[in-house]
Amino acid sequence: MDPKNVKKVGVIGLGKMGADWVANFLEAGFEVVGFDASSEMFERSKKQVAGDLMWLRKARHADDASFDVDACLAKYKIAETEDAFISELQSSQIFLEAIFEDIELKCNMLQNFTPKLPDGIVLWSNTSSLSVLTMAEACGKPGIFVGTHGMNPVHQMPAVEVVRHKKISEEALQFTVDVLKLMGKKPFVATDVSGFWVNKHLMPFMFEAYRALERGEITVADGDWGFKGSLGHPQGVFKLSDFIGMDTMYRVGMAMYLATQDPRLYPPLIVMRMIGRNELGVKTGKGFYEWDGFKIVKERDFSGLQIKDSNKMFAIKE
Ligand SMILES: NC(=O)c1ccc[n+]([C@@H]2O[C@H](COP(=O)([O-])OP(=O)(O)OC[C@H]3O[C@@H](n4cnc5c(N)ncnc54)[C@H](O)[C@@H]3O)[C@@H](O)[C@H]2O)c1
Structure with missing residues (x-):
């Protein structure tokens, strides 16, 4: 060799x-x-x-x-x-x-x-x-x-x-x-452990950012700028996800969850929703951002995902 x-x-x-x-x-x-x-x-x-x-x-x-x-x-x-x-x-x-x-x-x-x-x-x-x-x-x-x-x-x-x-x-x-x-x-x-060195640490981090978006704690562009402008990441979690592809994020997260049973690795609901709508990222033109080829057209608004009133969620209709 x-x-x-x-x-x-x-x-x-x-x-x-x-x-x-x-x-x-x-x-x-x-x-x-x-x-x-x-x-x-x-x-x-x-x-x-x-x-x-x-x-x-x-x-x-x-x-x-x-x-x-x-x-x-x-x-x-x-x-x-x-x-x-x-x-x-x-x-x-x-x-x-x-x-x-x-x-x-x-x-x-x-x-x-x-x-x-x-x-x-x-x-x-x-x-x-x-x-x-x-x-x-x-x-x-x-x-x-x-x-x-x-x-x-x-x-x-x-x-x-x-x-x-x-x-x-x-x-x-x-x-x-x-x-x-x-x-x-x-x-x-x-x-040779699940996720090796990089994804073992990156996947829980990315999924935690998705959950924060689901909870309405941050917007897509601010979330990315937060990591880019504060930690020097070349791009934030959401832009990176759009490049990776939501289908791949699901496959990797699920494989790591099954291997480790670590609940942080279970793909958040937003992953399944986006896959269901073919919002896979760059490859389908829509993910956390809207894309024209490799160019961002605009960030998307995910505020509609939040459950804003827990009383309404559990309310029994009379
Ligand atoms: N996307 C990322 O950011 C990323 C990063 C690091 C590692 N990876 C890993 O790289 C690998 C590929 O990921 P990707 O994002 O390029 O996926 P992808 O979906 O873009 O491409 C996978 C390709 O494999 C082909 N394929 C599937 N089964 C096949 C078979 N039996 N024989 C021949 N071709 C087959 C599909 O047709 C498809 O074109 C995966 O193991 C993934 O975890 C992906």
Whole structure:
């Protein structure tokens, strides 16, 4: 396992995180082959990857005339069938999964793919909370399975949480850290507990902010400014949530609640309400804010959610 031998990476799941990872791999000079269960994501991921690369060119390669977005994009291939993907994976050195945060789905997918992967490939998972050991065991090759929790948006955030589980080989862990550093990332090693280091602390914090909004203690924009202007967070909880997606917030919160039984992690009612109305955030144009692409149009007013009079709530009609 030599990080310098990495030439090609396979990515399964081309949603928000998968596509951001693709851009980072291309930026590092790797070839990438992507696959998604939904063919809708083929074109959408290409658009997102192109946008990410343009951001990277401006932010990190402004003085580097050799960095060419089109040349990077030419190295990105989409496999339109599972067979085509498996065939491309034979010449890949890393397989990254970024499918939905669902342990059964991830384990089934890994059981299907791992026996068809070439020797020497290292498996990465972008899970944000699930047991990496469970996935490692499900794939049948626990030593080479590594949690690599990239933060949203992956191409912009330097940290990657590299999750050490009980059956990981030191070689695979070191290889992963080295490849990430080669890509310009700043990885750190975390323990395989529910939510690892970042989400273990971030999820209760975010859900507490949602509950405060439900209680009418704060508005969306003031809540975000409070964290940004006081604590230096790059964006507040509500804007971040709109980028993450309310469906993902639900999946991550529920998985962590089921793993820990910590009531703070049970998704607040507002999460279910918003999912029920397809208010998932940026991806559906409406979340805590209204969006035009990646631009905020306006904050939304959630004051209607509050129960303002407990007497009325319990009043029995005569
Ligand atoms: N969104 C975030 O902010 C964030 C941050 C860190 C980590 N993560 C983690 O990254 C992973 C992906 O999250 P996301 O936000 O990109 O989700 P997403 O919903 O944007 O994308 C997931 C993609 O996986 C595809 N998919 C689902 N099942 C599949 C299968 N069996 N085979 C192939 N493709 C399949 C879906 O079609 C979809 O395009 C999750 O594990 C999530 O917890 C998300």
